[in-house]
Amino acid sequence: MRSSYWMALAVMAGAAAWVVSGQMAGGGPSPAADRPPPPAAEPAPTAVRVVESVAAARARRVVLRGRTEPNRQVVLKAETMGRVATIDVDRGRRVSEGQRIVELAEDDRPARLAEARALLAQREVEFRASRTLAERGFRADNQHAVARAQLDAARAQVMRMEVEMRRTGVRAPFAGVLEARRVELGDYLKEGDPVATVVDLDPVVVVAHLTEIDRAHVRLGQTGRARLANGREVEARVRYLAANADPATRTFRVELEAANPDLAVIGGLTAEVLLAVEEVMAHRITPALLALDEQGMVGVKTVDAADRVAFHPVRILEDGPDGMWVGDLPERARLISVGHEFVRTGQTVRPVAGEARPAS
Known part of the structure; x- marks a missing residue:
């Protein structure tokens, strides 16, 4: 019994020695295994x-949408009564300043002018005689004043008839184009009836609208460019800046004028305006x-x-x-x-x- 005890103890000791010898043969845990891995190298900058x-x-420029308009436009009206006797210009034709467009019949105006001139000659003779008598003391001052008044009235009548004669001709007030004519031969006109429309396209005006911010940087006289819908590009100058904004759009009207001697640019064209507003x-x-x-x-x-x-x-x-x-x-x-x-x-x-x- 005692021998078996000692034998079991020897086996256990041998097993323990074998285990210890295996760990020592493996060299034990490596010190390198306990160290953290080295950090990865950072990539090179791109x-x-x-x-x-x-x-x-x-120069900062703004692009505005606008349109072309005539420089000025006027509707001519009859200044006296009469029948249209002559039409000198057709619609669409160019007219010069003072050129006659329509002539009314004179009727009895020449006779009334001759009558007024004859009366004026009579009043001049009467006034000279009255002045001579007044200087010699044979005519009262009030009678001489009557003669002077009659002379002035005769002169006024002649002037009135001369103006009446001139009014029979309806003439262009400035050079431009006869845009419309509202009368034909034989029409009878009363004073104030429309006769024709004349437009001035030289210079032509380009109208656009500025925002509140850009309005402060635009000044009168500065230049810009306008690109028209027909492909033409013209240089223009600012001639008008609105002082009040449009209540509907809160924008300010700006007008630029461009030379147009050949009248190649007409009114109503769409335009793209390039305008410098600040540097x-x-x-x-x-x-x-x-x-x-x-x-x-x-x-x-x-x-x-x-x-x-x-x-x-x-x-x-x-x-x-x-x-x-x-x-x-x-x-x-x-x-x-x-x-x-x-x-x-x-x-x-x-x-x-x-x-x-x-x-x-």
């Missing part, structure tokens, strides 16, 4: 191409440089002095075939010309310089 842009003074510092870029931020604002991405990406909202001042002019950028800026789609604001990049492009 390379982007940048271009140095320098701002230049640029700002602007950069010329290509539309491909534009981007949107998280709020949907339009802008461009730049690289600052620390090679970090920055986003700048911009105002588009002008867009043309040679590029786009934008404002609200620093005077000098490194614009990302290639790769702005793959970088985000605040990211460090590796800028690769492109050709410097000063604004022209």
Whole structure:
């Protein structure tokens, strides 16, 4: 019994020795396994191409929708009664200042003028005789005053008849185009009846409307350009600025006049008016440089002095075939010309310089 006890104890000791010998043979836990893994290497900064842009003074222009109108327009009316005896100008024809358009029949006007002139001659003789008698003391002052009054009345009658004779001819008050004629041969006119409409198209007027903000930057006499619906482009000058806004649209009427000696520009044409409203510092870029931020604002991405990406909202001042002019950028800026789609604001990049492009 005692021998079996000692045998079991020996087996247990041998097993323990075998286990300990196996751990020592394996070398135990490795010190390297207890150390944390080395951190991963940071990726290299993204390379982007940048271009140095320098701002230049640029006039901010607004584009207004407008229309052309005559410089002036008048409806001619009869100044006396009479029958239309002569029509000298057809509709649509050019007329010069003072040119006769319609002539009324004289009727008995020449006879009444001759009668008035004869009476005037008689009153002049009577007045001279009265003056001689008054100077010699043979005529009272009141009688001499009557003779003077009769002479003045005769002169007034002659003048009245001469004016009446001139009124038989309806004439153009200024050079222009006979837009409409409302009478025909044989029509009988009363004083005040409309006869014809004359319009003046040189200069031609372009009418548009300014917003409240732009109204403060426009001045009388400044020049602009008008692109007409027929493809013609004319230079125009601001001649009128409304002092009160239209209550319906809250905009201000502006009129520009343009020379039109050949009358090639007619009234009623749709016009696109380009008008400078203020001078700002602007950069010329290509539309491909534009981007949107998280709020949907339009802008461009730049690289600052620390090679970090920055986003700048911009105002588009002008867009043309040679590029786009934008404002609200620093005077000098490194614009990302290639790769702005793959970088985000605040990211460090590796800028690769492109050709410097000063604004022209």
